[in-house]
Amino acid sequence: MDGMRAxxxxxxxxxxxxxxxxxxxxxxxVLAVARREDRLAALAAETGATTFVADVTSDADVAALRDHVARSGGAHALVNNAGGAKGLASVEESELDDWAWMFEVNVLGVKRVTSALLPLLRRGAQERGVADIVNVTSIAGHVAYVGGGGYNAAKFAAHALTEVLRLELNGEPIRVIEVAPGMVRTDEFALVRFGGDRARADAVYEGVPEPLVAEDIAGVIVDAVSKPPHVDLDLIVVKPVAQAAPYRLAKGPLAVRPADRS
Incomplete structure (x- = not known):
């Protein structure tokens, strides 16, 4: 992928x-974008990526990101991955501030960055023959579950945004790809959701055989943007085998059921 920039x-x-x-x-x-400069610096040292410190909920930060991308080589792919969940309370009892945060980062952040970089991606498509917008959503944007309230609503909105964007860009050589992960065990997702409560965060994964890890989803994203230009993986749902739905998880070792001999 010489000369290609994401x-x-x-x-x-x-x-x-x-x-x-x-x-x-x-x-x-790769231009790696996030709020935490120290972590970006470590990632740059490890991978050779370049970095830009920005908060996707800030209009000024995203405008600065756009200008930086334009000055420093443009873009051929955008991965809208910034997002997160807060709380697992009911619709009745959950905090409006948590809902507002989830909409800001999961929906409006995607809209801000996409709007800002789309003209640059069009130029990238002329150079490469195709450009990619990858929105990382969640199975929570497709199936509701008790306690999901604000996160379900935000990710359903992100899913709708993605589908509308694909319709609007029809006829242009721009692929709009949605990757909707199920249970992925990362260092921070559940920890943020539960306000830093490590025991509660760890309990989410307790007994679940082989939840996905971040590298599983990254591999799917890399594969999707590496397809031939005419191939568009519109929606990719990725779950661990132990997860049938957001609310149905197998606990303990997976095993084949004995045959029914009746």
Whole structure:
């Protein structure tokens, strides 16, 4: 992928950092974007990616990101990965501030960055023959579950945004790809959701055989943007085998059921 450049948001940890590593290994130039400068610096030292400190909920930061991308080589792919969940309370009892934060980062952040970089991606498509917008959503944007309230609503909105964008860009050589992960064990997702409560965060994964890890999702993203230009993987749902739905998880070792001999 010589000369190809990707911009990855939410790159300081988890799926974002793993995606930066995966794209770099596949030969892409990568601009890693996140709020935490120290983590970006460590990722740059490890991978050779370049970095830009920005908060996707800030209009000024995203405008500065756009200008930086324009000055420093443009973009051929955008991975909108920044996102997160807060709380697992009911619709009745959950905090409006948590809902507002989830909409800002999971929906409006995607809109801000996409709007800002789309003119640059069009130029990238002329150079490469195709450009990619990859939105990392969640199975929570497709199936509701008790306690999911604000996160379900935000990710359903991100899914709708992605589908509308694909319709609007029809006829242009721009692929709009949605990657919807199920349970992924990362260092921070559940920890943020539960306000730093490590015991509660760890309990989410307790007994679940082999939840996904960030590298699993990164591999899917790298594969999707590496397809021939005419191939568009519109929606990719990725779950561990132990997860049938957001609310149905196998606990303990997976095993084949004995045959019914009746």
């Amino acid at each position: 911009v990855v948001t939410g790159a300081s940890s988890g799926i974002g950092a793993a995606t930066v590593r995966g794209l770099r290994a596949a030969g892409w130039d």
